[in-house]
Amino acid sequence: MTTTSSDNSPLFPPAEQLAGLPPDGGPDFNRLIFSKSPYLLQHAKNPVDWYPWCSEAFRAAETRDCPILLSIGYSTCHWCHVMAHESFESEEIAMLVNRHFVAIKVDREERPDIDATYMAACQLMTGGGGWPLTLLLTPDRQPFFAATYLPPVARGGQVGLTDLLEKVAGMWQNNRDQLLLGATRVTDAIRRLDNGQTAPATPDEALLAAALDQYRADFDRDFAGFGPPPKFPAPHNLELLLRLERRFGTGDAADMAVRTLAAIRTGGIYDQLGFGMHRYSVDRHWLVPHFEKMLYDQALLILAACSSTRGDESGLAPRLASETADYLLRELRHPAGGFYCGEDADSEGAEGTFYLWDADQVRACLPTTLAAKALRIFRITDRGNFEGRNILTLDPAAMDDPDLEAVRTTLLKIRERRPRPHRDEKILTCWNGLAIAALARAGATCQRPELVEAAGQAAHFILEHLRRPDGRLLRRYCDGEADIPGFLEDYAFLGFGLFELYQAGHDSRWLLEARRLAAGMLDLFGDGQGGLYDTGHDAEMVLTRGRSLQDGALPSGISVASGLLLRLGRLTGESNLQKASEVLLKKHLQQAKRYPRAYSWLLATLDSWLDPEPTLVLVPGNGDDGEAWLRQVRDQATMDFDALIAGDALYTEKLPALEGRFSLDGRTTAWLCHKGTCYPPTTDSGQLCQWLGSNIQKNNASQEE
Numbered sequence: 080m081t082t083t084s085s086d087n088s089p090l091f092p093p094a095e096q097l098a099g100l101p102p103d104g105g106p107d108f109n110r111l112i113f114s115k116s117p118y119l120l121q122h123a124k125n126p127v128d129w130y131p132w133c134s135e136a137f138r139a140a141e142t143r144d145c146p147i148l149l150s151i152g153y154s155t156c157h158w159c160h161v162m163a164h165e166s167f168e169s170e171e172i173a174m175l176v177n178r179h180f181v182a183i184k185v186d187r188e189e190r191p192d193i194d195a196t197y198m199a200a201c202q203l204m205t206g207g208g209g210w211p212l213t214l215l216l217t218p219d220r221q222p223f224f225a226a227t228y229l230p231p232v233a234r235g236g237q238v239g240l241t242d243l244l245e246k247v248a249g250m251w252q253n254n255r256d257q258l259l260l261g262a263t264r265v266t267d268a269i270r271r272l273d274n275g276q277t278a279p280a281t282p283d284e285a286l287l288a289a290a291l292d293q294y295r296a297d298f299d300r301d302f303a304g305f306g307p308p309p310k311f312p313a314p315h316n317l318e319l320l321l322r323l324e325r326r327f328g329t330g331d332a333a334d335m336a337v338r339t340l341a342a343i344r345t346g347g348i349y350d351q352l353g354f355g356m357h358r359y360s361v362d363r364h365w366l367v368p369h370f371e372k373m374l375y376d377q378a379l380l381i382l383a384a385c386s387s388t389r390g391d392e393s394g395l396a397p398r399l400a401s402e403t404a405d406y407l408l409r410e411l412r413h414p415a416g417g418f419y420c421g422e423d424a425d426s427e428g429a430e431g432t433f434y435l436w437d438a439d440q441v442r443a444c445l446p447t448t449l450a451a452k453a454l455r456i457f458r459i460t461d462r463g464n465f466e467g468r469n470i471l472t473l474d475p476a477a478m479d480d481p482d483l484e485a486v487r488t489t490l491l492k493i494r495e496r497r498p499r500p501h502r503d504e505k506i507l508t509c510w511n512g513l514a515i516a517a518l519a520r521a522g523a524t525c526q527r528p529e530l531v532e533a534a535g536q537a538a539h540f541i542l543e544h545l546r547r548p549d550g551r552l553l554r555r556y557c558d559g560e561a562d563i564p565g566f567l568e569d570y571a572f573l574g575f576g577l578f579e580l581y582q583a584g585h586d587s588r589w590l591l592e593a594r595r596l597a598a599g600m601l602d603l604f605g606d607g608q609g610g611l612y613d614t615g616h617d618a619e620m621v622l623t624r625g626r627s628l629q630d631g632a633l634p635s636g637i638s639v640a641s642g643l644l645l646r647l648g649r650l651t652g653e654s655n656l657q658k659a660s661e662v663l664l665k666k667h668l669q670q671a672k673r674y675p676r677a678y679s680w681l682l683a684t685l686d687s688w689l690d691p692e693p694t695l696v697l698v699p700g701n702g703d704d705g706e707a708w709l710r711q712v713r714d715q716a717t718m719d720f721d722a723l724i725a726g727d728a729l730y731t732e733k734l735p736a737l738e739g740r741f742s743l744d745g746r747t748t749a750w751l752c753h754k755g756t757c758y759p760p761t762t763d764s765g766q767l768c769q770w771l772g773s774n775i776q777k778n779n780a781s782q783e784e
Contacts, residue, residue, distance in 0.1 A: 091120070091558045103128070115557040116186040117503045118154035122163060126173035129184045132193060140181040140218035146251055146258075147220075148180040148244070151197060151212040153188050154503040155371045155423040157430050158228045159211040166231045166240050175241065179248035180215075187212070188420060188507060189555050191566055192614050196621045199272060200265050201225035213240075215247055220622060221262035266622060273623035280668035282685055284326070290675035290682055291323045291332055297676070298335050302363045303342040305676075309369070310360040312343055312376065314383035315634050319679040321386050322686045337387055337396075343380070344399050347470035350434065351457055352491040355406035356380050358424070366472065367465055370424035370431040370500075374411055375633055377403050378513035385517075385524040389719075395478070400521045404530050407514060413506060416536030417544070417556065418514045420507060423500035433500050435468040436490075444493050445486070453486040506556040508545050508569040509633075511537055515576030519583035523713075531583045538580055538589060541573060550599060551617075564618040567611055568636035570600035574643045582721060585706065587728040590651075594732075597647055600640060601659060609662035611637055628667050634680035637663060642684040649694050650721050652735030664688055693720040693753040693771060696740050700747040700762075708747045711764055716771035720751075 092112060104112045104123065110130050112123040122129055130136035140147050150167075152159035166172050176182050187194035187210065194212070200222040201208045208227065215224040224247065232239035250258055294316070297305040304310045317336040324333035343349055346365030348357050356376050357368035384400035391397070411419045426433040438461045442450045453459070456477040459469045477483055515534045522530030545553045545561050552565035552573065577593040580586075603615040613625035613636055627635045641663040648656030664684060671678035695712075699705035705724045723729070725737055742748050746762040751770055758770055 091115075111184060115505075115555075115560050115562070116154075116189055117501075117505060117557070118152060118156075118159075118186040118188070119184055121154055121160075122167060122184055125163070125167045126170050126177075127167050127182050128173075128177045129182050132183055132185050132190060136181055136183050137218060137220065143181065145218075146180055146223075146247060147216040147218065148176055148182045149185065149197065149212075149214040149216055149222075150182070151185045151187050151194050151214075152210045153186060153420075154501065155373070155421050156210050157369065157371065157424040158209075160423075160425055162211050162213075162228050166229070169231060172231060172241060172244075175244050175248075179244065179251070181218075186505075188503075188505060189563055191568065192619075192625055193621050195613065195625050195627055196269065196623065197222060197225065199269050201227070203265055203268050217259060217262050221259075221266045223258045223262035223265065270623055273626050278669060279665040280672070282664060282668060282688055284689060286668060286671060286675055287323060287326060287682060287686055287689075289672070290319065290679070291327065291329070293674070293676040294320060294323075294335060295331065299363060302365065303335070303338040304360075304363075304365065305339075308360060308362050310348075310363065310365065311632065312339075312348070312356060312359065312380065313630070313632065313679075314376075314379040315630060315683075316676065316679045317383040318386050319676075319683050319686075321383075322683055326686060326690065333387075333390075336383070337391070340384060340387060340399060341393075341395055341475070344395060345473040345475050347465075347472050349473075350406070351471040351473050352487055352494055353406060353410065354402040355410070356403065366470060368431075368470070370434060371421060372406075373421040373632075374407070374418055374507075374510045375513050377407055377411075378510070378517040379633075381517035381521050382513075385520045388524055389717075397525050400517075401525045401527065404518055404521045404525075404527075407518065408530075408533055410502075412533070413504075413540065415540050415544075416533070417506040417540040418511050418537060420503040420505045420510065422502050426498050426500040431465075431470070433494070433497055434470065435465065436471060437463070437468055440493075441490070445489060449482065449486060449489075452480070452482050453490065456480060456483055456486060504557060506540075506545070508541055508552055508554055508565055509572040509636075511541050512569070512572030512574070512576035513633075515541075515573070516579035519576070519580040523583040531580070534576070534580050534583065535586070535589075538577060538592075542592065550595070551603075552596070552599075564615055566615070566618075566636065567600065567604045567613045567640060568633070570596050570604070571636045571640035571643055574600065574647070575639055578643060578646060585709070585722070585724040587724075587726050590723075591728065591732060593643070593647060594651065594653075597644060597656060609659070610666055611640055611663065628670055628681070629677050630679055630681075635678075637667060638678065638680035638684065641667075642680065642687070645684055645687060646721060649691065650723050650736060652738070654735075660684070661688065691754055693718060693751055694736075695720055695722040695767075696725060696736055696750040696752075697722060698725045698740055698742045698748045698750070700742050701745040703747050705747055708749075708764055712749075712767055712771065715764075715768040718771045720771060 104110050108123050109128055111119040114120055114131055119131060185193050197212060197214050198208045201212060204225045211228055213226045213229055214222050216222050229240040230237060232241055317339055320332045320336040342365050348360045348365045348368040355372050358371045358373060359369050361367045381400045381403050384396045387396040424430045436459060438454060438459050441453050441459055445453055456474055457471040458474055463469050515537050518530045518534035522528055544556050552569050553561045554563035554565050554569055574593045574596040577589045581589040604611045606612055613627050628637050641660045644656045644660035671681055697705045697709055709722055723736055725740060730737055740750050743760060743762055748760050748762050749767045750760050751758045761767055
């Protein structure tokens with residue numbers, strides 16, 4: 080698939096075309112034409128004299144003594160397209176912008192630091208946020224106005240972009256002090272948020288119980304999911320719920336998670352033909368989605384589905400994980416192994432067109448009997464369920480229909496003839512880290528080794544193409560170019576992915592790479608007091624270095640970092656990593672008390688800290704690699720655990736966990752530890768499975784006595 084712009088023209092200009100252009104892009108383009116960001120390139124033909132985020136833009140604002148119009152979005156964002164078509168393609172609005180402002184366009188996926196900083200400003204000033212994010216700044220980057228989408232002229236009580244720009248241009252000349260005062264206040268508030276310190280909290284179970292109470296209060300008992308529409312799947316919430324079920328055994332925690340997964344899989348939010356989950360549902364029923372598909376949503380959904388397979392009698396969870404993984408490999412995979420960012424909501428000038436069906440279309444492309452079955456399976460009617468057409472949903476009773484796959488694949492082939500939505504072909508380190516983790520876990524859970532292999536290829540791609548010779552991770556790869564120093568989430572998410580990849584196949588390379596990333600992460604992002612910043616000390620600082628903790632569509636970098644350090648430290652025996660995780664956890668639990676379920680990944684780490692999963696060191700015997708032995712144990716054990724298979728590379732690293740660990744009589748030997756207690760070494764896999772059963776708590780208690 081060739082990446083195209085919103086008007087279906089080739090997105091990446093050939094080098095020979097760029098070589099002949101002046102620095103400002105010439106008469107046909109603006110400066111964005113030299114970018115590698117698909118989002119910025121979508122705006123390269125705008126009459127607005129856009130700059131990318133760069134020192135040149137700020138110098139221009141200082142020289143001209145004018146404010147900055149900052150627009151932040153991403154290439155698969157529907158409302159970003161709307162605002163571009165309505166306003167940024169307008170010659171009249173462009174003249175106004177170019178005369179009175181310096182205009183800067185930012186891809187939020189490339190620069191999460193810029194996005195987070197000015198999203199915080201928007202939330203402080205307006206109480207909300209979203210994309211496109213529209214701000215006005217002083218030449219020294221301080222914000223004094225923020226909004227999201229703005230129509231070109233006032234509409235429905237909403238200020239129009241034209242009126243706003245004209246008013247601010249006048250105030251900049253005649254009443255600038257008022258704007259500067261507002262900018263100073265907002266900037267000071269952002270810096271206070273970044274530097275705010277809270278007393279360390281004592282980790283305890285009460286916060287987990289409070290989160291469960293919030294899930295219960297917010298759960299939609301009729302249609303599943305949480306809160307009023309729009310409904311975001313946020314699968315990391317579901318993973319926490321499954322942990323809370325194991326902890327409290329109430330029954331309803333798992334029920335909320337499983338019912339939500341089932342509602343997603345059968346609803347319009349899930350692509351019933353090509354698989355993959357859309358961004359969110361605009362209604363309670365999971366019927367009408369915002370149609371864009373994002374890599375991170377797929378990865379988090381796969382992880383949640385894998386976590387819910389234990390005890391799943393319906394088979395829905397492994398099916399959901401496997402199908403979503405198939406979508407990643409088919410539609411979002413770079414030929415060399417990395418994964419693209421996502422697919423747009425729009426095609427043919429409208430949102431969702433690619434996914435909609437009429438009943439007559441189905442009747443025309445299938446034999447009569449099969450067509451009737453397709454209409455029933457996907458609940459397609461002549462009346463339609465969305466603006467006279469049909470968003471496909473799945474009749475749960477048809478899940479095991481023998482004709483389902485034939486109907487699905489036939490309709491999918493027909494749909495492939497339609498003009499496709501734009502695909503954003505950036506490759507981001509952090510999102511690929513989640514995809515690596517998801518594919519590795521799905522491969523192990525669903526017994527699909529090709530998924531583990533795909534995860535390994537993606538890991539190789541990232542480490543090969545997005546890492547400098549000095550080891551520094553980079554953020555983005557696109558059209559052959561890697562750039563932008565990686566952020567905390569890049570290090571944490573990739574480290575998490577490599578750890579999961581090691582657990583799926585036990586190639587020691589991935590564990591050692593995860594350790595290197597963890598060490599680099601603590602060095603680059605540490606604040607000197609046990610905390611972590613979002614931005615490295617070697618990178619540009621936008622007003623602040625940022626310290627994001629609350630989960631959104633993605634879990635926070637700090638939360639994932641804490642979880643990675645905990646698991647990695649336990650498995651390798653490196654107490655410094657465990658201590659770093661503990662400090663992070665205690666520093667931030669106080670903030671989580673305000674609204675616990677907004678910190679699901681951090682609370683999952685808290686759960687693991689309070690009730691550690693077992694760790695297993697396996698020393699292969701003569702002529703054995705230990706893999707078959709370990710698979711047998713995993714198949715029979717009723718508890719999740721992390722495993723370390725001893726090998727030459729790991730012994731060379733002198734991992735503390737391998738000290739004193741050896742093979743008994745040349746036979747594969749297991750050394751199991753749980754909650755600070757280590758069992759005697761055993762060569763009997765059946766004995767090990769008993770220890771990893773539901774009575775492990777009792778066994779530990781008796782040994783402690």
